[in-house]
Amino acid sequence: MVPVFGLKEYQQRVQQNNDTLYVVNMWATWCKPCVEELPYFDSLRTEWKDRPVHFIWVSHDAKSRTKQVADFLSKNNYTAEVFILSAGNPNVWIDQIEPKWSGSIPATILYKNGQKTGFHEGDFPDKKTLQDFIHAKQ
Amino acid sequence: MQKLLFTLLAFVGFSVATMAHEGYHVGETISNFSLKNVNGKNVSLSDYKDAKGFIITFTCNHCPYSVAYEDRIIALHNTYAAKGYPVIAINPNDAVQYPSDNFENMQIRAKEKKFPFVYLHDETQEVAKKFGFLRTPHMFVVQKSGDKYVVKYIGAIDDNWEDAAAVTEKYVESAVNALLNGQTVAIPNTKAIGCSIKWKK
Numbered sequence: 001m002v003p004v005f006g007l008k009e010y011q012q013r014v015q016q017n018n019d020t021l022y023v024v025n026m027w028a029t030w031c032k033p034c035v036e037e038l039p040y041f042d043s044l045r046t047e048w049k050d051r052p053v054h055f056i057w058v059s060h061d062a063k064s065r066t067k068q069v070a071d072f073l074s075k076n077n078y079t080a081e082v083f084i085l086s087a088g089n090p091n092v093w094i095d096q097i098e099p100k101w102s103g104s105i106p107a108t109i110l111y112k113n114g115q116k117t118g119f120h121e122g123d124f125p126d127k128k129t130l131q132d133f134i135h136a137k138q
Numbered sequence: 139m140q141k142l143l144f145t146l147l148a149f150v151g152f153s154v155a156t157m158a159h160e161g162y163h164v165g166e167t168i169s170n171f172s173l174k175n176v177n178g179k180n181v182s183l184s185d186y187k188d189a190k191g192f193i194i195t196f197t198c199n200h201c202p203y204s205v206a207y208e209d210r211i212i213a214l215h216n217t218y219a220a221k222g223y224p225v226i227a228i229n230p231n232d233a234v235q236y237p238s239d240n241f242e243n244m245q246i247r248a249k250e251k252k253f254p255f256v257y258l259h260d261e262t263q264e265v266a267k268k269f270g271f272l273r274t275p276h277m278f279v280v281q282k283s284g285d286k287y288v289v290k291y292i293g294a295i296d297d298n299w300e301d302a303a304a305v306t307e308k309y310v311e312s313a314v315n316a317l318l319n320g321q322t323v324a325i326p327n328t329k330a331i332g333c334s335i336k337w338k339k
């Protein structure tokens with residue numbers, strides 16, 4: 001089952017002091033550009049499974065749709081860590097996550113040792129662009 | 139000298155931040171436009187002789203956020219059209235990439251939901267580009283001032299898209315009420331999650 005997290009749980013999950021790079025992708029099952037770029041994330045996750053890189057896909061589907069999100073993941077054989085973020089007023093928590101973010105998805109944020117090291121709003125046109133972004137910002 | 143340098147740096151930083159954000163900002167004047175309504179007739183802002191302003195929403199058929207807000211957008215129109223602020227809904231999505239957002243499906247959706255407001259098709263995406271909007275649904279409240287239309291609010295309808303009953307802040311209503319009372323809008327910009335726009339390839 002897909003868990004539902006609030007903002008505090010989100011922050012605790014992505015900000016850890018363990019030298020691991022956390023690649024956080026903001027997406028939703030209903031967002032076409034989001035769904036189109038998930039294969040790039042999934043492919044890098046498989047390639048880098050022995051590296052200190054951890055992918056988290058943060059879903060912005062409604063919290064009442066955990067089953068639909070789980071079905072989508074299993075249908076596509078996606079096994080990345082996924083949770084639904086349900087954090088109250090978006091006008092408050094979007095800025096708390098990233099002030100530069102308009103709230104448009106997809107968006108990608110990188111964290112390492114508790115610090116945000118990269119932010120990208122919009123989709124990645126291909127896997128290489130995503131890979132270059134992660135390399136430049138880690 | 140050091141102080142001057144700091145001032146210059148601050149200015150450069152500000153300019154870069156401003157340039158990165160395209161489209162209309164609060165306080166700016168928007169251009170009039172003419173787009174095809176679901177009834178086949180073109181509509182432009184200047185057709186509304188008695189309007190004091192408009193509640194412009196960029197929306198579409200397929201986005202769950204937009205669908206979740208449909209009833210609230212209808213309610214906004216029913217409350218504020220008579221007071222001089224009708225809703226104008228614009229669908230800018232590329233029908234090639236999103237067949238569910240094509241003109242025929244807009245007509246079907248408008249009929250099903252009995253939209254009391256105009257639902258316009260921005261087929262070339264030129265209007266959306268001028269607004270520079272980033273996601274759907276995205277609201278712009280504009281006020282007529284002489285022959286100009288000035289942006290007074292940009293952002294979300296309210297603070298809870300999932301549950302209309304749990305809303306505590308009605309941003310668009312507060313903005314329009316303030317304008318109707320001759321006051322300034324207390325919260326002129328808000329953020330919300332929404333799907334990025336599919337621009338034509």
